[in-house]
Each structure stands twice: as C-alpha cells, then as structure tokens.
Amino acid sequence: MEVRRLRLLREFADRGSVGAVAAALHMTPSAVSQQLKVLADEAGVELLEPDGRGIRLTDAGHALVLRADDVIAAVDRAAEEMLAYRSGNATVRLGMFPSGSTLLLPELLYRAADAGIDVRASHFDVAYGDAPPGLTVYDIVVTHRDERTASIASPRVAVTELMREPLDVIVAGISPFARRAAVDVADLADSDWISVDGGFPVDDVLLSISAVTGVVPRVTQRMLDFTTIEALVAAGHGIALMPRHAVRHPGVKALSLKGVRAARVYEALTRPNPRGSVAKVVGLLREVAAAVR
Known part of the structure; x- marks a missing residue:
C-alpha cells in the first residue's frame, strides 16, 4: 500500500467526502475515487461503502485509517530527520485561538527558535468540538474548553493539557x-x-x-x-x-x-505519535504555560 494513497484515505476520514478531499488537495473527484479504489485493491478488502448519496468508511476502512496515522507519522519523522541533516531546522505548523496566542506565542517562538524549530503559527478559533479537523492543516491545534466539558476522546487525536x-x-x-x-x-x-x-x-x-x-x-x-x-x-x-x-x-x-x-482549559491537540519537532513544541507549550501560572 502506497503512503500517498494512505494519505488520501486519511484525508477522506478527516473531511468526510471525496469532493472535500479533491478540493483540499487540488485533485479531481474522479482521481481521488480512483486512488481510493486502488488502495482497496491493495488492501484486499472494501474500505468504503454507500451511505445515502455519498460513501463512508467501512469497519476495515476505519481500522486502516488508524494504521495509516502510524505509517504517515513514521514517514514524516523520517522526512524531518533528513531535513534536519540538510538545513538544521524543522518546521511545525501551529493553529491557535487569538487570546491564547497573545498569552503563549511570543515566548514559545523564542524557545522554539533556540531549539532549532521554525514554528509557523496562524489563528484558528473554533468551538471546542470543531477543533480536531484543524489537524488536517496544522501539526498542533491549541484549543480551549470549559473545565466541565469532557476532553476530546478519539484514537486519532492526542490531547495534552497545558493550563487552567x-x-x-x-x-x-x-x-x-x-x-x-x-x-x-x-x-x-x-x-x-x-x-x-x-x-x-x-x-x-x-x-x-x-x-x-x-x-x-x-x-x-x-x-x-x-x-x-x-x-x-x-x-x-x-x-x-x-x-x-x-x-x-x-x-x-x-x-x-x-x-x-x-x-477554561487550554489543550494542545496532535496526531498520536507525532514527529520529534511536534512533540518538542508541545513540550515547550507546557513550559510556557507553566510559567504563566
């Protein structure tokens, strides 16, 4: 199974439709569908099934998405290591709500630069339950919830509490x-x-x-x-x-x-088993948050 097709399957799991995947990756819907069909042939089992006018993941499809997260994380870690050998720096994409950015981002950027990590931050401000889809764009999403709200529970999202x-x-x-x-x-x-x-x-x-x-x-x-x-x-x-x-x-x-x-509770969301620079930035966020407390 090719990694690029596993990435397409993961995009489908995150975005919910072939059309959304095609728009995000600048492909045609037919090209996305064809690649997902080839992946199913490679896997030897149906990964998608009809759902009204659309399609959805089968149980096997859901299982493969979890494994795809692991495979993609390993490939990304390897690619980052090679990049570090070439340039000495890694890049981490960070999405963060505005008031949290004001509080934590200035110090985080200093500490990340000292660690040889280039953090590229953008505002990402959505309701708590809508935060996980941000991981299609960012390596880390810093979000916030009311302390009475249960933390996100998903096998595809790792949650690190930063501060109250x-x-x-x-x-x-x-x-x-x-x-x-x-x-x-x-x-x-x-x-x-x-x-x-x-x-x-x-x-x-x-x-x-x-x-x-x-x-x-x-x-x-x-x-x-x-x-x-x-x-x-x-x-x-x-x-x-x-x-x-x-x-x-x-x-x-x-x-x-x-x-x-x-x-409100600040949380950092990532994929499980993130690559080294992503895990390092999460650790730096915890340090900066601890200093605020």
Whole structure:
C-alpha cells in the first residue's frame, strides 16, 4: 500500500467526502475515487461503502485509517530527520485561538527558535468540538474548553493539557460592583451580559450560572473579540466573563466569581505519535504555560 494513497484515505476520514478531499488537495473527484479504489485493491478488502448519496468508511476502512496515522507519522519523522541533516531546522505548523496566542506565542517562538524549530503559527478559533479537523492543516491545534466539558476522546487525536485559566467577571470602572474584589453569581441575575458565540468556553460558563441562579443570563450582545467586549463593558453596556490573563482595558475592573467554578482549559491537540519537532513544541507549550501560572 502506497503512503500517498494512505494519505488520501486519511484525508477522506478527516473531511468526510471525496469532493472535500479533491478540493483540499487540488485533485479531481474522479482521481481521488480512483486512488481510493486502488488502495482497496491493495488492501484486499472494501474500505468504503454507500451511505445515502455519498460513501463512508467501512469497519476495515476505519481500522486502516488508524494504521495509516502510524505509517504517515513514521514517514514524516523520517522526512524531518533528513531535513534536519540538510538545513538544521524543522518546521511545525501551529493553529491557535487569538487570546491564547497573545498569552503563549511570543515566548514559545523564542524557545522554539533556540531549539532549532521554525514554528509557523496562524489563528484558528473554533468551538471546542470543531477543533480536531484543524489537524488536517496544522501539526498542533491549541484549543480551549470549559473545565466541565469532557476532553476530546478519539484514537486519532492526542490531547495534552497545558493550563487552567480562571474566568473573571468584568464590570465598568464606574459600576457599583467595581468597589468589590469578588461577586456572587446570585448578585448578577439582573445584569445585561456581553458574551461570545455559543459553543465557546466563556459562554458555556453562563449556562452554569443559569443552573446556579435559576435565571437565564440576559445576553444582549455577542462578540468573538475580547477587545470589543472590554470596550462595551467599559462604556457601560453590560458585564462580561473574561479569561483572567486577557483583561487589559483600563476602564474595566475584574472581579473573582463566587458561587460557581469558572475557568477554561487550554489543550494542545496532535496526531498520536507525532514527529520529534511536534512533540518538542508541545513540550515547550507546557513550559510556557507553566510559567504563566
């Protein structure tokens, strides 16, 4: 079985359709289908089966994808070793949510460069359950979840916990709450909230507040940019939950939240048995996160 065909099978497992694989790899759908058929002939067993108007992996197909992950990881490690002999540097692709990038990336780049690793980072900000598909593009995806949310469990994804970051309530500097160091969730029942989109960790905590107070938080604005959220709170348009290390606006006051545990957990996702430079960068991320704590 050729490695390039195993890569196609893995792409199909990640992307879910021949058309998506073809678009991602700049191939025609017929070429992808033909290569997958050749792989099935090589394997001597059907790897795909009809599923409505599309196709899906058979049990044998799922089993081969797991083995393909191992084979591809070994080939990539070998290729990286040869690259290191030629150039002395390895490249690792990193996808990371914006506020996590602000906190961890500057120091990570210094440490990775000292280790002879070229980290190529991009923003990748999706709901927690949508993070694993990012491994089709990145070697490492750094994501975050509410601490009550179960960690991703998949034989095709390795999860490394990096840190726990408390969430605080931010209020305008002129708010009566600003005289406090902490606030009980019950005191916030009648407040207007500014939150992120549903499915992101900060918004998940609002659901916990609802369970504690018996009152559904009144969310009046939804933004994905913490800088905008801080500006709205500073202007008196509501209160918000913010990760502790992301609070920077001089016009807001951060208060500890009493009555409910509120935090987000940073995780690094990779394929199982990643090549050496990828494993090294994950280790460096843990070091940088530990320094933040």
